[in-house]
Amino acid sequence: AQSVTQLGSHVSVSEGALVLLRCNYSSSVPPYLFWYVQYPNQGLQLLLKYTTGATLVKGINGFEAEFKKSETSFHLTKPSAHMSDAAEYFCAVSPNTGNQFYFGTGTSLTVIP
Amino acid sequence: DAMVIQNPRYQVTQFGKPVTLSCSQTLNHNVMYWYQQKSSQAPKLLFHYYDKDFNNEADTPDNFQSRRPNTSFCFLDIRSPGLGDAAMYLCATSRERWDPYEQYFGPGTRLTVT
Numbered sequence A: 001a002q003s004v005t006q007l008g009s010h011v012s013v014s015e016g017a018l019v020l021l022r023c024n025y026s027s028s029v030p031p032y033l034f035w036y037v038q039y040p041n042q043g044l045q046l047l048l049k050y051t052t053g054a055t056l057v058k059g060i061n062g063f064e065a066e067f068k069k070s071e072t073s074f075h076l077t078k079p080s081a082h083m084s085d086a087a088e089y090f091c092a093v094s095p096n097t098g099n100q101f102y103f104g105t106g107t108s109l110t111v112i113p
Numbered sequence B: 001d002a003m004v005i006q007n008p009r010y011q012v013t014q015f016g017k018p019v020t021l022s023c024s025q026t027l028n029h030n031v032m033y034w035y036q037q038k039s040s041q042a043p044k045l046l047f048h049y050y051d052k053d054f055n056n057e058a059d060t061p062d063n064f065q066s067r068r069p070n071t072s073f074c075f076l077d078i079r080s081p082g083l084g085d086a087a088m089y090l091c092a093t094s095r096e097r098w099d100p101y102e103q104y105f106g107p108g109t110r111l112t113v114t
Helices: none
Strands: A003-005 A010-014 A019-021 A024-026 A032-038 A044-050 A056-058 A064-068 A073-078 A087-094 A107-112 B004-007 B010-013 B019-025 B031-037 B044-050 B053-056 B064-067 B073-078 B087-094 B109-113
Touching: A003 A087, A010 A019, A019 A107, A024 A073, A032 A064, A032 A073, A044 A056, A044 A064, A044 A073, A073 A087, B004 B087, B010 B019, B019 B031, B019 B087, B019 B109, B031 B073, B044 B064, B073 B087
Parallel strands: A010 A107, B010 B109
Antiparallel strands: A003 A024, A019 A073, A032 A044, A032 A087, A056 A064, A064 A073, A087 A107, B004 B019, B019 B073, B031 B044, B031 B087, B044 B053, B064 B073, B087 B109
16 A cells, blocks of 8 residues: 655745755555645645656756655755745655555645745 | 636535535546545545546545536535535546546635534
8 A cells, every 4th residue: 555654744944945845655666756735725736746767856946856766755855945935745646557646644834034 | 727627716505505516627637536635634535537437435425426427527516514524625637547647636615614
């Protein structure tokens, strides 16, 4: 069975500082991996995804994530936080045999001016 | 350009009074999903349609039903809403079921039960 763990339900960073949101998955076979962002009272918007190929994936709004098979991780980073990055971030996995999505519990990012 | 549209954005209903939430899509995707998201929690899949094929999650209460009259529209019916059903309801679509296509989400309908 798939599971997704997001370490840290709340993360605060200063404006301009590095953003690091952690995601680990459990699966015997590497799944497909996604990061979504959710602004207040909005749906989820895809930031980036990893399916195959290059393990460093670049997404929208300056975010990127690196798939590390040995660590079963897919952490999300951004070099310099902006106030507009304040939102809820969800990591999700999908087994490569179907399109069931398993979401992590989310990380709320606060950006301090 | 709106791709997944949910109406209404905010819905208030009374305890036990049936309510219907609407979702439409302009993407012509085969798969449509309904999620329930409670405050500070991850979205929880209720069911999905692959074309006209309905797939219910094992732990979705019988109180929740869905209809998909055509490719573009999908409805979530809550037959007798309880206070515990107050949540954000998210509709999503994806092109196919057996490929790693991402899901496209609508803005959600926030349901309040009084």
